[in-house]
Amino acid sequence: MRYLPHTSKIRHEMFREIGINNIDQLFVDIPKGSLLKDNIKISNHKSEIEVESILKDISNKNLSVSSASNFIGAGAYYHHIPAAVDHIIQRSEFLTSYTPYQPEISQGTLQYLFEFQTQICLLTGMEVSNASMYDGASACAEAVLMAQRINKRKKVVYSGLLHPHYIETSKTYTKYSGAESIFLPLNINSESERFNDFIDEDTCCVIVQNPDFLGNINNLNDLSQQCEKYGVLLIVVVTEILSLGVLNSPGSMGADIVVGEGQSIGNPLSFGGPYLGFFSTRKKFVRQMPGRIVGQTIDVNGNRGFVLTLSTREQHIRRDKATSNICTNSGLCSLAFTIHMSLLGEEGLKKISKLNHIKAVNLSRKIKDIKGVSLINKNFFNEFTVSLSKPAVSVVDKLVSKNILAGVPLARFYSDRDDLKNYLIIAVTEMINDDQMEAFIDALRGELQ
Numbered sequence: 001m002r003y004l005p006h007t008s009k010i011r012h013e014m015f016r017e018i019g020i021n022n023i024d025q026l027f028v029d030i031p032k033g034s035l036l037k038d039n040i041k042i043s044n045h046k047s048e049i050e051v052e053s054i055l056k057d058i059s060n061k062n063l064s065v066s067s068a069s070n071f072i073g074a075g076a077y078y079h080h081i082p083a084a085v086d087h088i089i090q091r092s093e094f095l096t097s098y099t100p101y102q103p104e105i106s107q108g109t110l111q112y113l114f115e116f117q118t119q120i121c122l123l124t125g126m127e128v129s130n131a132s133m134y135d136g137a138s139a140c141a142e143a144v145l146m147a148q149r150i151n152k153r154k155k156v157v158y159s160g161l162l163h164p165h166y167i168e169t170s171k172t173y174t175k176y177s178g179a180e181s182i183f184l185p186l187n188i189n190s191e192s193e194r195f196n197d198f199i200d201e202d203t204c205c206v207i208v209q210n211p212d213f214l215g216n217i218n219n220l221n222d223l224s225q226q227c228e229k230y231g232v233l234l235i236v237v238v239t240e241i242l243s244l245g246v247l248n249s250p251g252s253m254g255a256d257i258v259v260g261e262g263q264s265i266g267n268p269l270s271f272g273g274p275y276l277g278f279f280s281t282r283k284k285f286v287r288q289m290p291g292r293i294v295g296q297t298i299d300v301n302g303n304r305g306f307v308l309t310l311s312t313r314e315q316h317i318r319r320d321k322a323t324s325n326i327c328t329n330s331g332l333c334s335l336a337f338t339i340h341m342s343l344l345g346e347e348g349l350k351k352i353s354k355l356n357h358i359k360a361v362n363l364s365r366k367i368k369d370i371k372g373v374s375l376i377n378k379n380f381f382n383e384f385t386v387s388l389s390k391p392a393v394s395v396v397d398k399l400v401s402k403n404i405l406a407g408v409p410l411a412r413f414y415s416d417r418d419d420l421k422n423y424l425i426i427a428v429t430e431m432i433n434d435d436q437m438e439a440f441i442d443a444l445r446g447e448l449q
Helices: 008-018 023-027 048-059 083-089 107-124 136-151 163-172 221-229 239-245 283-288 331-367 392-400 435-448
Strands: 156-159 178-182 203-209 233-238 257-261 277-281 292-296 302-309 373-375 381-390 423-425
Touching: 048 423, 083 107, 107 239, 107 277, 107 292, 107 302, 107 331, 136 156, 136 163, 136 203, 136 233, 136 257, 136 277, 136 283, 163 178, 178 239, 203 331, 233 239, 239 331, 277 283, 331 373, 331 381, 331 423, 392 423, 392 435
Parallel strands: 156 178, 156 203, 203 233, 233 257
Antiparallel strands: 257 277, 292 302, 373 381, 381 423
16 A cells, blocks of 8 residues: 555644644644754655664764763653563564454453552552553543543542642643642652642542652551542552652551553653553542453353453543543553562562662752752652752753763753752652762762862
């Protein structure tokens, strides 16, 4: 079959239909500095070998995380992935499997999804989990919609310490849901947020993150009791799922819905995706969960088997009965997660989680001794925030030239707040060794003095 691109006439008909004049107007929301200004310089009549060479030269401009000291976190983390994970997910039994539209004949796919759900329940301390979501941000947004379905209330309260991307995604999802959203401000110096001022009989849900966006670890028991008093659902977001290897689970602190990002286990950074969101809740809310749920059963011969227990999405049931329009779960990513978790086991997860925390503590102790650096956190897992004597963006840009990815400046998320320009979020994982830490300390000290 020949490839038949759209004609100029067809394109202009589409432009008129969506109200634009040219194709450039489709890209107005992309920052100008991120748009390619120069021609890629791939002329006609290039051979495949020549095109491959040109594209390889372009890709070499990227700074590889494996060749740099990576202290970037803020929702996506650089962790070690055993070689066995990639080997197993490429087995033909997994690689050729597809969405189980006829689930009973997809026993292998259903089994690993069942195992994934079990692992998520054990990690989050919840009773049920679905078979995964697209990513943590969309899982958070779906949790808000689910809360609205459960208690039929409109007021939604967002913590100021929730990841900004999760907030923005939730705004998009709930734009037409009737939600009356309250966004608490990001307050660096406040030890606790004043949720009690907004929790009453009209409140639908409260969304918090733990560890929060700045890396702080929070005790949610008092907040969950206040929510329970008024019938408010508590949604807890976890962007660094590895933290659940050592921290109290959200379920043990009274969470009603626990969502987040599972990228840290089994999945590489990959320039931002694909990742996998997880979604867990209490059993009594199971029929309001989005996506699909795999269950375990016994066949007529008494053999263990797996079935698609719930699939409340538009592709399987009438649209007006669907709890979500999510098209699928992140199958391959959740498989990688499940394999990595199985390889680690309970003790392995605790060990690597403790290692992350110890390394982060070691770096924080050294970094706060640098003149011009102040540590913001009183407690944290593997990520903390510092205040610098210079704008964090300029410091990060300077350290890139030394093969050090120094962290994430808050200014990248809050460009409208001048008071946050000097703050930097730093993550430390098991991939950072002592020499890299020392190099980072020396480079930061030299930049600030």
